[in-house]
Amino acid sequence: MTHRLVVTRMLPEPVAARAAADHDTRFLDFEAAFEPEIFLAALDGAAAALVTPADRIDAGLIARLPASVRVIGTFSVGTDHIDLEAARARGFAVVNTPDVLSFATAEIALTLMLMAARRAGEGERVVRARAWPGWKPNFMLGTTLEGKALGILGMGRIGRTLAGMARGLSMQVLYHNRNRLHPDQEQGALFHAGEDRFLAACDVLSIHLPGGVATRHWLNAERIARLKPGAIVVNTGRGTTIDDDALIAALKSGHIAAAGLDVFPAEPAVPAGYLDLENVVLLPHLGSATQETRTAMGMLALDGIDAVLAGREVSSRLV
Incomplete structure (x- = not known):
């Protein structure tokens, strides 16, 4: 019919x-x-x-x-x-x-991690502006992800897929979840029941939380302060889970070294404070866009x- x-x-x-x-x-x-x-x-x-x-x-x-x-x-x-x-x-x-869409979204999270760590967005803008001075030993140094600790907030399908990708970069994987996964799903990832120790251990924090009232502004100024100085923040979950004013302030102060964001709270609008910062990578919600x-x-x-x-x-x- x-x-x-x-x-x-x-x-x-x-x-x-x-x-x-x-x-x-x-x-x-x-x-x-x-x-x-x-x-x-x-x-x-x-x-x-x-x-x-x-x-x-x-x-x-x-x-x-x-x-x-x-x-x-x-x-x-x-x-x-x-x-x-x-x-x-x-x-x-x-x-x-x-x-x-788990693999495609995890790919974007990994893309943002790499771009933020290696200053790829900033570098691309320098080239397009015809402002590249040529190779220099100390020009635009980023940081490697090899050996760094990736903290996954929300270890669902996308988080677990990202964890597998991160292991290929020789990253350590830890996660914070409402419940601990079965060991077969953990695949060696270290579970942190308490958020304080979890945040303090993260070199990179990748957020994979659902939206809604319960997760609104989960990453606020207080939790940002608990992150390791120089950490990288990546969000491919929901834009509402980050207090943008707090993250912008932390990016300006250097407490957060860089961020990579694919989602925003009132799309297609992007919080204006991000637009003038070189240490943030901004994508137009490309998570599943293949x-x-x-x-x-x-x-x-x-x-x-x-x-x-x-x-x-x-x-x-x-x-």
């Missing part, structure tokens, strides 16, 4: 082709801001919607969705943009895209939508 599906953004071509072939699909193709009224109008008679992290599906909007809607698929693992309790209250299923990963995410989201509409169980169902 063909169902009406509303898709809010441009999708990778193979995903769009499948959506068009399998459903009566309407593509809204929002280029910038999500437009709730257009979204609502398009959903009239629709059974499903495929949204993205750039689309805020809050309780007020969910209350206005037509009763025909049975499932909301999100082109993401995170669901900060969807009020799951409101969806549950109205009987809407919500499916996401777990597992398929052709392979984004295609896999779209296919998994469609798998979840199709399963719900067919009355089948699906592991990616959150509500």
Whole structure:
């Protein structure tokens, strides 16, 4: 049976082709801001919607969705943009895209670690500005990651994948989690139950926390002060987990040597204090941005939508 599906953004071509072939699909193709009224109008008679992290599906909007809607698929693992309790209250299923983006996001975390440690962003800007004075023994010295301690905050799929990459750089891996992993998942990583000893041991801190009230500004001025002087901070999780004012101050003072950030609290806006700092690498939320990963995410989201509409169980169902 063909169902009406509303898709809010441009999708990778193979995903769009499948959506068009399998459903009566309407593509809204929002280029910038999500437009709730257009979204609502398009959903009239629709059974499903495929949204993205750039689309805020809050309780007020969910209350206005037509009763025909049975499932909301999100082109993401995170669901900060969807009020799951409101969806549950109205009987809407919500499916996401777990597992398929772990490697790509870990690659970006590793990229940021290397760029921050080796001053790659700064160096690239010098070359583009035609300001490179030529090779000198003390020019733009960074620091190696070899032998350094990588502290992973949140040892989920992405954190564990990054840990494997870091071992290839001869880094020591430690982690702080709500619960200790099974030894098979640790693969030699050292668990720190207490955050004080964990932070003090980190040469590099890589943040992989979910969003939400519980983790908002987890890395605040107090915790930054506990980090080893000269540490590097990397965030590919959620922008809300860092107190940006506190991190900017620490980058200016030198207590934090460098940072690499792929996520921000009010994207696409970036806290202005970062923009003039040479010791911070800023990326435009590239964590899962590979052709392979984004295609896999779209296919998994469609798998979840199709399963719900067919009355089948699906592991990616959150509500």
